[in-house]
Amino acid sequence: MRIFWQKTVLFILLFSPFLLLLSDILSGNLIDPIEEITNPTGQWALRFLLLSLLITPLNKILPFSIIKYRRMIGLFSFFYACLHLSIFLIDQQFNVAFIFEDVMKRPYITLGFSAFVLLFLLAITSTDKMVRRLGKRWKKLHKSIYVIAILVIVHFYWQAKSDMDIEPMIYALITLLLLSFRINWKKWLN
Amino acid sequence: MIRMKKIIEQYVTDEKHYLDRRAFIKKSAGLGIGLASFSAFPSLAEGVAGGGLLDQVIPTKYGKELTPHTFKQITNYNNFYEFGTGKRDPAKNAHSLKPKPWHIQVSGECAKPGNYDLEDFIAPYQLQERIYRFRCVEAWSMVIPWVGVPLAEVIKTFEPTSKAKYVVFKTLVDKQQMPGQKRPILNWPYIEGLSIAEAMNPLSFLAVGLYGKTLPNQNGAPLRLVVPWKYGFKNIKSIVSIEFHEQMPINTWQDQASKEYGFYANVNPNVDHPRWSQARERVIGRGSFFSPEKRKTEMFNGYGDEVAHLYAGLDLTKNF
Numbered sequence: 001m002r003i004f005w006q007k008t009v010l011f012i013l014l015f016s017p018f019l020l021l022l023s024d025i026l027s028g029n030l031i032d033p034i035e036e037i038t039n040p041t042g043q044w045a046l047r048f049l050l051l052s053l054l055i056t057p058l059n060k061i062l063p064f065s066i067i068k069y070r071r072m073i074g075l076f077s078f079f080y081a082c083l084h085l086s087i088f089l090i091d092q093q094f095n096v097a098f099i100f101e102d103v104m105k106r107p108y109i110t111l112g113f114s115a116f117v118l119l120f121l122l123a124i125t126s127t128d129k130m131v132r133r134l135g136k137r138w139k140k141l142h143k144s145i146y147v148i149a150i151l152v153i154v155h156f157y158w159q160a161k162s163d164m165d166i167e168p169m170i171y172a173l174i175t176l177l178l179l180s181f182r183i184n185w186k187k188w189l190n
Numbered sequence: 191m192i193r194m195k196k197i198i199e200q201y202v203t204d205e206k207h208y209l210d211r212r213a214f215i216k217k218s219a220g221l222g223i224g225l226a227s228f229s230a231f232p233s234l235a236e237g238v239a240g241g242g243l244l245d246q247v248i249p250t251k252y253g254k255e256l257t258p259h260t261f262k263q264i265t266n267y268n269n270f271y272e273f274g275t276g277k278r279d280p281a282k283n284a285h286s287l288k289p290k291p292w293h294i295q296v297s298g299e300c301a302k303p304g305n306y307d308l309e310d311f312i313a314p315y316q317l318q319e320r321i322y323r324f325r326c327v328e329a330w331s332m333v334i335p336w337v338g339v340p341l342a343e344v345i346k347t348f349e350p351t352s353k354a355k356y357v358v359f360k361t362l363v364d365k366q367q368m369p370g371q372k373r374p375i376l377n378w379p380y381i382e383g384l385s386i387a388e389a390m391n392p393l394s395f396l397a398v399g400l401y402g403k404t405l406p407n408q409n410g411a412p413l414r415l416v417v418p419w420k421y422g423f424k425n426i427k428s429i430v431s432i433e434f435h436e437q438m439p440i441n442t443w444q445d446q447a448s449k450e451y452g453f454y455a456n457v458n459p460n461v462d463h464p465r466w467s468q469a470r471e472r473v474i475g476r477g478s479f480f481s482p483e484k485r486k487t488e489m490f491n492g493y494g495d496e497v498a499h500l501y502a503g504l505d506l507t508k509n510f
Contacts, residue, residue, distance in 0.1 A: 025479060031267040032330060032474050034482055035277065090480055091472065098467075106465055158465070161328075162446060164375045165275060 003068065010069055014076040017044045018083070038087045042112075045080035046152050048073050049119075050174055053149060057181040071126055074145070078123040081116055108158035115151035118144050146182065149175050244399050246317055247337050253321025258401075259332040263475050265406045269326070270427060271375050272361065272368035273408065279370070280408035287367045287428065289405075289412035298358075298434035301349035308412055312398060314347065315339035319402070320395060322418035324425075325457045325491045331471045336416050337399030342390045350386065354434035357389040358382070359415055359426045368428075376442050382415065382426035383439040383453065385500075393418060393496050396429075419493040421455040452510040456501065457491035461510050 021037060030036045052073040059066050088109075092098040103113045122142055124130070131138050153175050157168040258264075270280035273287075292308040317337055325331045345357065361380035365371045371378045388394065395416040398405060405411040410427025417424050423443050443451035450464050459469045470484045477483030490497050501509075 031263050032277070032472070033479055034472060035330070091482065093481070093484060102467070108465060162271070162275065162375045164373070166373065 007069070007072065010072060014048065014073065017080070021083075034087060034091045038084060038091075041080050041084040041087065042156070045077050045084055046156065046171060048077035048080065049145070049149060049152065050171070050178060052077060053145065053175075053178040057178070075123060075126060078119050081119055085113075085116055108155050111151045111158070112155040115148045115155060118148050118151075122148075146179055149179065244317065244337055244402060244404060247399075247402060248316060248318050250318045250320050253323070253333065253335075256321050256323065256333045258321055258335045259474060261401050264332060264334055264400060265408060267474065268408065269328075269422065270370075270408060270410070272370045272378075272380065272428070274370050275375060281406075283369060284407035284411075286369060287362075287407040287411060289407060289428075292412050292430075294413065294429065295431045296348050296433075297431070299351045299354035299436060300434045301351065302347065311344075312339065312413075315343050317398070320416075322395070322416060323491050324418065324422055325471060325487065327421035327423055327451070327455070327463065327468075329463075329466055329468060329471050329487075330474055331485070331487075332474050335401055336395060336397040337402060338395050338397035338416065340392060341394035341396050341415070342392065344396055345386075345389055348432075348434070350434045353436045355386055356435045356438055357384050357386060358431075358433040358435050358439045359429050360431035360433070361426055362428050362430045377445055379431075380426060380442045381439060381445075382424055382441050383435070384415075384417065384424075385438075387500055388417070388497075391497055391500065393493055419457060419490040419497045421457055423451070424455045454501070454504075454506075454509050456497075456506065456510075457487060458489060458506055458510065459487040460489070461507050 017040070021040060024030055025033060025037070052070055055066055055070040055073065089099065092102065102109045104110065122145060125134060125138065125141060134141065153168065153172050156171060160168050266281045267277045268280055269275075269277065270284070273280040273283040290308075294306050294308060294311050295304075296306060297303045317339060319335055319337050321333060321335045323331060324334050341357075350357075359382045361378075362368065363371060363379045384394065395418075397410070397414050397416045398412060400406075400409060405414065410425075410429075413429045414427040415425050415429065424441075438453060441451075441453055441455075443455075444453055457468075462468050468487055471487045473483040473485055488494070
């Protein structure tokens with residue numbers, strides 16, 4: 001029962017950025033909704049992706065287990081990635097030719113789209129049933145979250161107008177830090 | 191606020207109202223209630239020349255057929271990295287800029303260099319209103335009713351010599367007034383330039399206002415360039431220096447990323463930005479959420495008749 005309430009609270013927290021964005025849209029305060037929603041949804045997808053990457057290393061040092069929250073955080077990352085992609089599709093007026101051209105011709109969109117496809121695979125294989133069915137392969141497949149994180153960082157960095165833009169750099173640093181926790185330094189140094 | 195917006199919108203779109211207002215101001219000025227009648231336009235009274243500056247604005251033929259974006263849209267959504275990289279940042283942060291007093295240094299290959307007070311700088315010319323399309327390199331656009339003076343008239347005053355091939359503009363550098371400059375996002379000061387022929391083109395405009403009011407800080411107060419056939423970043427803001435050069439300058443965005451931004455920066459639907467298409471543009475705030483209005487980007491932003499001859503024989507795919 002306690003876990004149920006904890007998860008409910010977590011759900012509300014992870015869902016609240018969406019509610020804030022929705023209220024922005026409904027209030028009519030946005031001047032260019034496309035741009036003003038593309039950016040935050042992309043950032044929330046990345047933030048929750050990084051948060052999900054933080055769970056495993058954090059779990060090792062905490063006296064209690066938090067692994068049970070990881071799936072929901074990952075799925076929310078996917079949720080915001082879906083919104084992010086939807087805005088892109090709206091901006092392209094759902095025109096298949098425009099979308100295809102952008103995905104093929106624009107490297108940062110190619111990366112973002114690849115990251116989305118991989119994240120989609122992780123999302124649909126996130127159920128208990130799929131975990132059981134895929135067995136060892138599940139772990140292998142879900143290690144692609146590291147690849148996704150790198151794709152997303154480069155996607156973010158390449159879309160910035162200035163190389164000196166500090167935001168992508170901050171996210172890149174956090175990502176590197178989180179990935180470095182996965183490296184077995186002892187083994188690697190010996 | 192809503193009432194004011196309405197007044198301002200009519201002011202631009204309804205010429206009769208415009209002329210009536212001019213007549214009213216003339217009359218009321220004679221009665222000594224000139225300033226009081228400005229109460230609906232508070233920033234006029236605190237304008238560059240104490241409210242007088244934007245009093246004598248004549249309408250022009252430019253952009254009469256266009257529907258301008260609202261004052262709110264124009265003043266709350268733009269790029270001005272001196273105040274932050276977000277599009278809301280300029281409106282949020284530009285209050286620290288002090289557009290008065292303001293000086294403009296004129297130097298280089300000209301007969302009349304000097305340091306001019308903005309009021310003296312602008313006083314010799316008739317202020318006019320021009321409604322221009324504005325196309326950002328990021329593939330969005332607006333329509334903006336500027337108030338200002340033709341750049342050609344200003345340039346003639348300084349008598350550029352035969353060596354003057356380019357006009358170079360620089361923005362203020364002041365970390366206190368422009369907090370975005372505390373970080374090296376761009377190489378400050380922001381620099382832009384035009385060839386003399388471009389600068390002398392009748393379309394080139396130095397704006398001191400929009401919607402009949404002095405420029406809000408976030409839009410480049412107190413003086414900015416407007417060259418509507420070029421991408422928005424050419425329209426340098428808060429100008430403190432005008433220089434006449436023999437050599438082509440390296441403008442800020444070219445310096446930042448020369449593969450993506452060139453000197454000319456002419457609006458061109460056939461030459462894509464390396465990272466996105468320039469064939470279409472999103473018209474800010476038009477259409478619905480699920481179907482935002484897009485229009486096909488026009489060559490030279492639709493000003494080809496006036497400026498295409500400037501680039502005859504130039505390979506625009508290389509000189510982007």
